[in-house]
Amino acid sequence: MKQKTGFSFFPLLSLLFLLGLGLVGCNEDSLTQGFDELSKADLAKAVPSGEFDETDLQKSGNAGALYLISNAATGNEVIAFDRAADGSLSNQQSYATAGLGTGGGLGSQGAVVRYRQFLFVVNAGSNEISSFRVNGQGLTLVDVEPSAGTMPISLTVHDDRLYVLNAGGTGNIAGFSLNHQGDLSFLPGSVQPLSTDAAGGAQVSFSPSGRFLIVTEKATNAISIYPVDFSGLAGAPTTYPSVGDTPFGFDFGKRDRLIVSDAFGGAPNASAMTSYQIEPDGSIDLITGPVATNQTAACWVVVTNDSRYTYTTNTGSANVTGYRITPSGALQLLDASGVSGQTGAGPIDLSLSRNSQYLYALSAGSDSITAFAVNSDGSLTHLDEWMGLPDGAAGLAAE
Template structure:
């Protein structure tokens, strides 16, 4: 897939998407005290027998040996359009293949079209207990999941023949039945052929009132992809009906974007920070009708495919990763300018995929390429400086180049 993404720059240039990197730099804000730091991180093996790897986080932010808990479902791989072979790393072509909400964890099983819910032990955050049976997803090839504690609602994005989003309620007893698919109509296959024209990331707005999904375009076909938005229908003030997701969609294709990938709601605003594999990162403004437009754009020099993002509560900035360039780039959530770029090539990893922030730290998955071991890179982002404090080998857990997702328990 990295070879294919290198071709995006040519297509993007034809479309006039790659501009001069001219946004002014912004000084990082002073970091706050860590307070209650992260307790554990989680990612998926995404193998034939899918499993969640849970690693405890020490007081200094570093990782140690944890647990591997089966989901009861199957992982899978999209097909790389450049090689016609199973894609890896980034086997699912997505962000947030699993997510944490409160003391619950949700994980997709792309190969069995199911969603699994776990409870997380309050005493040992690496101890996961499946709640009920995995729920069948009405779409094909689920790759991304979002959960709202405010609404007790979990939603899954699928990217196969039946692509779209579907949701259900959740409780301490487990998952309800997922509702009817809200279709995207991507004209895909099972498994999907990507990375172009596939679902990237499903996530809630900062106030959990809207469900967004980013979908990659296809620059060679002059297709810019889109941002999908469905409002949440909240519970009645008098009780009764539970929260659900509207079936009324707002779909927008922000001019100046092409291959929308990972995203993050910018805290305290309605804006979104998104990555675009064709150039870097951008800030999208979202109006009262949930239409997204390009507000600011940051071009990252010498990138291959910038695809994943997390926003740190400590720095208030975005951190983005590239599947084929082993570095962590820090960007402003105000104007998408580049604040810093931390070279991580000394650790031997080929690049980074999904990532999550917690307290003073950022945890980034290096899924490897079959020749390098799968690892998690831990970075301290406090005090206005970004520095690697650990490159933790996780290959002993059975995790390999199919590994996907990253989430953190605070």
């Protein structure tokens, strides 16, 4: 084991333009930095995906689990909940990652990834990745590796390859091999730059086939596509302009459909979602969009297993917008208002249970998790809210 030792409009408007690029609607820092006078009480007033092994879940007697990270600068931890068959959460546990968080928002999707019998998390404050084995008794730390860059914020896994998006410095992606024990080994020659030195990367993910890596870039309004060869090495990227401004989170539907949120710099009621087709050569073609959420700062995205519905968090509006995905890949609002469900203040991540029966939202302004049941028509039924998470908590992976 290679382990390290060791709603008032003006407050809301201020919230959404804290960072110079206008990207703050998708970053918990927008809830905490530079606006000390804006308390969580003020925020409250503003509120009107991978494979896994089910064997260990069967041993534990749980229907599933939910994972996030504390992201604490003094010592990062995984926070784990048991998930019951009715979607409720219980038995909160914490596991040290042997790394450090940032203490603030990461502004990314994919900080926590569940894959097969493993859980992978970023340590953005110490520039590391931690690997855990998931078993019936909880989590066991397996490995901690340098991320080959600065401030890792997003992870993706396909077969025996893991890639990380490093957002600090000039920014890059870097690859690792994964063995059966969960150990990570850096892949020489895998590091590739983003499209510019200040791209504002938000997420990295393998395409469903594993032949390409996709990175959304908030600052450049672009989507970069990297080919991946048979040895798992990423090649130089081809960068495509995003149809909507400030592309952020994304997920995949059937037939290589790419569903991307467009935060539009946090402009009030201006955010949207866009769907693209990933072609065999890795290029992307527009299917539909931007299709407005009619809400503020659409950021995190999930798609149901059957590819019939997709959801995004609206960080500035404290809610979730749902869309129907047509057979052609077009997006249609489930509700004309754009509001499918209300979350806590400042939702900063979103995850579906492995059967897409339940949807969970992490909210930074209220330090809470909101649970919804996903109905057969795509509508959401609010189930419960769990409070008391640590400030700075980030990432979300449900199973």
